[in-house]
Amino acid sequence: MEAKTGNKVWRAVSSLWREHSYIFVFIVILIVYAVTIQLNGKSFTSGHISSILSSQNTVIVGTMAIGMALVIITGQIDLSIGSALVLCSGVTIVVFNMTDNILLTVLAALGSGLLLGAVNGVLAAYAKIPPFIVTLGTMLIYRSLALWAVREIPAEISGSSSSQFAMKSGSASYEFLRMAFGTGSLRIAGFSIPYVSILFLLCVALFVVIAGNTKYGKAVYAVGSNDRAARLAGVNVDRIKASVFMVTGLLVGVASIIQACKVGNITPASSGRSYEMYAIAAVVLGGIAMAGGRGNMAGVLFGALSYSAIDFIIVSIPALSADIQDTFQGLVLILVILVQTAGPVVKERFTSRRRRSRPAAAAAAGTTG
Amino acid sequence: MEAKTGNKVWRAVSSLWREHSYIFVFIVILIVYAVTIQLNGKSFTSGHISSILSSQNTVIVGTMAIGMALVIITGQIDLSIGSALVLCSGVTIVVFNMTDNILLTVLAALGSGLLLGAVNGVLAAYAKIPPFIVTLGTMLIYRSLALWAVREIPAEISGSSSSQFAMKSGSASYEFLRMAFGTGSLRIAGFSIPYVSILFLLCVALFVVIAGNTKYGKAVYAVGSNDRAARLAGVNVDRIKASVFMVTGLLVGVASIIQACKVGNITPASSGRSYEMYAIAAVVLGGIAMAGGRGNMAGVLFGALSYSAIDFIIVSIPALSADIQDTFQGLVLILVILVQTAGPVVKERFTSRRRRSRPAAAAAAGTTG
């Protein structure tokens, strides 16, 4: 009886660790951050937390990482998101500059994002080109199109004469998008949350619901976990595989809106570089398995926050020269994943030893097919 | 009877296409290159071919791509090779500057390459961290260590005061490495082949032999094709998976020697960036499947040459602005792979519906023991 209760507690703890280790990981990283700040003679305030919440890595990369998570859950990958962000933000800003209409701007962002995602999805799911290659190709293409466009488009429309897309200021809709929404914050009880962070949180919430509480979400997991079983249950596997790229495209559209509102411009040559790697890192830090089929969408939130916080920790250690910062980034990434993969392996070892010590019971428990 | 013969010819052609399409691909690309040159009013000479043969993309990326091919054949990936090249070349050059000894320099290159590869291999194969994450981490780490080292090491040893590693000139071994070997050519019948290209060709030949004529090579394919069956035939799957990273490391060492001899220096901040993508592209253009288990090592040679030639074609079209060049690169990459994957898919479609349902049928007929 007692053993059984102990067992239950053990199971609960170990399942919490396995399913939500990303929360512990984030908390540990946050504590390290606070300690670093304090050691530098400053005090850790709610401002630090809200700056993690509103950093580019959180709101822009994080939003796209939601889509990346779905792509990875189906066992695929998307390397093109950084380039897609640039192209899509370009379209968004150009449409804004031309129409000065918020609704059209939003539609342009979402529509162009969807289109870019659909190109990836069709090539990967229906033309059966490996997703790695498809999105490597489109990574080159999307950015290069944006580079080309920014120099071809007249400065009145691109909003800048210097190889970037910039929102044209002056109108009421600019005031609203950039001032009220893009850089504004909601203040609650002394704590201020930027509106763009709220948008990101809403996206996470939406996709936590979609992944966990809709038929579609279940199909996404099933395709990544066992696509044969999914097929036998009547799921259209190709369509699901294509759709996750399209969803990612839509989220790139949302990220473009955030980019336009928060920053007001984008530079095709430099913006969004390596975002695919940051997004993958956020997804993996969020406990979502690279092999597909497993992981909680809420993990993306914590993964993105963890990644931002790691960044902040690294820049806030004055002794760390800029050259060596990436070494820490790489080490932390490997270490955190090692902890998460080691968990199950250690547990496996542990339980198999326990089983070994009661062979009779195990044998009596029966057989495998 | 007739139908049967026709069938045979069809099978032979389609098998040649499937197994060695990379040769056709290269020939087509070469023809396009020659035509482009001629259209620009220049004449296509043997010098153009030897410049493809000796380009960085061929000799450096190509050498590392041999290892990448093995890694991909086992179903893994290595994103760290560009950074490893930088670090390893740094070590090579420093050892040369300190010892002025050719043998020690070569040993340092191979030894440090092996070590960097072993780190990847152990983490991926034994600690079971997904190779994508392991090598993403080491990609950050290796480059950052090189950056850090180049600024910490005194200029007399790094050979340069400007954030790069450079071979110190003046000695007889410098003359030999840089002048005689690194930038020299073998002239046969009016055609000149750079010595470094010969080294690359020797590496390809060696690995064509290893992959095709040794037990190790066979095991590499088996692991990538069906690792469960390989295990049941006595193959040590983890060891094979780790070993391909180590072989890649050794080849990075060879590439470092080439870099040191051919270029004489390396810049940690910029050299070797994106080489992992170029190498993957060369591997895929060489007809090696991203899914593992399939492909001919000779394909790497043609893949690397094709990739170099595509690069040259793009810069030699004057009408193509620099901004849009990447679009062409991406399109060509996708198109070439599409041609290679489309072959089987079209054939599949062509040979009726019955076959399409086979996987499901086989699944349903599968045994439970």
Place this chain on the structure above:
Amino acid sequence: MSILEMTGVSKSFDGNRVLKGVDFSVEQGEIHALLGENGAGKSTLLNILAGVIPRDGGDVHFDGTHYPHATIAQMEKAGVAFVHQELNVVNDLTVSENIFFNHELTYPLGLLRRTEMVAETRKLFERLGVDMDPTRKVGELKTSQKQLLEICRALHAEAKLMILDEPTTALGNDEIEHLFSILRQLKSEGRSFIFVSHKMPEVFQIADTYTVLRNGELISSGAVADATPFSITCDMVGEQYADEDVYRARELGPVVLELDRLTSESFRDVSLTLRRGEVVALTGLAGSGASELMQALFGAIPLLDGEIRAHGKPASGSIRAAMRGGIGMLPTNRKENSVIPDVSVLENLYLAEHSLSARRQWIHNAREIAQYENLRDALNIRTQGPGVAINSLSGGNQQKVFLARWLNTDADILLLDNPTQGVDVGAKEEIYGLILELATAGKTVVINTLEIPEIQKVSDRCVVLYAGDVVAVLDHDQINERDVMLYSTNAMNAAKGD
């Protein structure tokens, strides 16, 4: 009234006719047993019925409607539920998510009625007497629970016709008992069932009617009450097997392999000694532990207890240890466990030899081809050459290549798990001859098979397992289809008990 009427159904795979105009019908409210040897065509017929694979010819009428081009979705909607022979659960979803997979209950916005589904799952389990937590991840379940889950999923669909293709291979007796009581109750509500099983007592316990297929043809059909296990077994097996007798008694050598109280999760306390030149058959239904015993001998799955000695030296722990001890294993499930799909016949053939002789890395191509030709001639393998893709060979010839893989290692203890899997009748005879030849030449052969004629033909002894226990060790003369079938379905013990 017939709820299902299949007439003249035929199907070929790559020119191999698997179903040759089969008629099959099921009455409303009956449990209909579909019986036949392995490979008789049962699963194929059922897959056609459920729209998993298309048929080449024939008609399917279900519940009064004709389905010329049935799809999975269509048949599901029409009221067919299918428990496939192999597990098809999604390990990363929870129990209740699997139960409702692709049929989730939703609110208007498409949101899942989560608590409702969990509650309904719980109710379902209560009704079915299943003890499982609906919120658990399926990956954490035991195989038997996964199989129960699949059954529950089908039961939950409340289909008019439920197909159960070997649903009980992983279940314990109590669970089977309980399942049957549920089936009986559902039957009384007017639902119909197709039930496939190799366990004869089950058939007599639960089925009302039966149909026997052999080689893709309808052999007999009727009421279970009018038949006996023996008559049905005879229908299934047919006559042709008993005919030729290649077996000869041989002088056996010293003990070469000793199993001492081997225990794993699938079998317990197995002790055996095998002699040089001996052929021993293991048999038992899926779940009997026979296959696992073989895998454990080869070091492929861990032992919980006991020891293996080959030639007097311990040989347990790993596959490589077993191989160095002179043991080779031809695994079951060729596609997953033997075929290296991307490489040639020669490379498939040589893989095991290569891993044993890895000290000398160089491959002598001419020598290998010569050896390949020897083996090809010895086993009469039909290929277009050593360089062709393994998948271009017929299943039987593939199987011979894998047999050759192990002969080529000079292993003197050969473990053959289901060695004639996919092998046609003629080739089977060749393999039987070969096994006896090998034994005469001094090799020790252990085969695991369900095919009793096979056992009769080659083995000096037959070890019958049931649910992880050795229930009988029969000498060559004692081996006959009826007894082995009765022991392996535990009918003998049940009969004794009754």
Place this chain on the structure above:
Amino acid sequence: STSTTPGETSAAAGKTIYVLGPTPDHGWTAQAGSYAEKKVAEINAAGKYKAEYQASSDGEAQNDLVQNIIANGDAAGVVFFALDDSAKSGQEALIGANIPFISFDRIIEGPDKSAILNFSGDNWAVGAGIGYWLQKNGMKPGDTLVTLIGDNGTVSSRRQEGFEQFLKGEKDYSDKETGQTYKTSQAWTADEVSALTSKYKVVCDWSADAAYQYLEQTLPDIMKDAKSSGGSLYVFSMDDEMTFGFMNLLEGNTLDDAAKKDLADMKVYISAIGGMQELYDVMAGTAPQSKIADQYFDGLMSMYFSPKMMTTAIDYMTQYLDGTDWKYKAGDGEYEPTFIVDKNNVSKFQGFTGH
């Protein structure tokens, strides 16, 4: 050295001038590339010579292009914008093939002795210029400085070195507009310099986004420090882009009103390097963001370092081929003048645009 001498090459007519430069990468080099492409089109239109712009992403790739150019056999001359020192062996190959070249921006030791001209901006000088300007505006040991670094490459490290060397008195700053040379007013110790530069620094990859992000997070801490160290804040930004990143941040509402007021009350001096017309517009008071700059910055300057000098480099090559007015001999150097642009003299300069 090359045997080719100017004027000898009426044979050069109809041959090709090759310009090696970057693929669009980050602001400044990308603009240089654009100017090169435009200039190349002009030369082709003029018809006397042919011209080709060949882009690559690093020095190693430029070596390959050189092989290709030699194979083409029609080179009149090469304007060589080396992307890093790895391009050395490419320049050596040109020397071997007797093709005249102008080394642009990055001067590589060795081949520079054979180049018909070494023409560049001076990265150390712009760093020193910023050191001079910040010191002039009151920066002293113990003050708070934020360094917005371009990337880990040599361009940034030279700017950093020039900055530090000026403060330590190891290097002077000579302003090419006024013709004056300035020394540090007080030679800082190495410790004082490192205390100044080590606290707030970030690698921005030449992008406004990264500077925005970093400042968004650390500005409160930075301001706290600046307040306690005398109330002045100095920003050493290595590129116009990153300076815009700071302005983008200030334009929005991310900082709360109290912080904004604190910043406005503080003395803030910020540098830039480049010559973007947009930044010049800000200085001139004609851009929307001028308001921001006026409100928060007590000083805003940009070191003139225009990518337009690429056009000049190509002009030098045509001059050389024409054989007219050629006053240089192999190995000579020519530096593009460096000077400070701020709101006082901005009206005299035209910046570069991305078109």
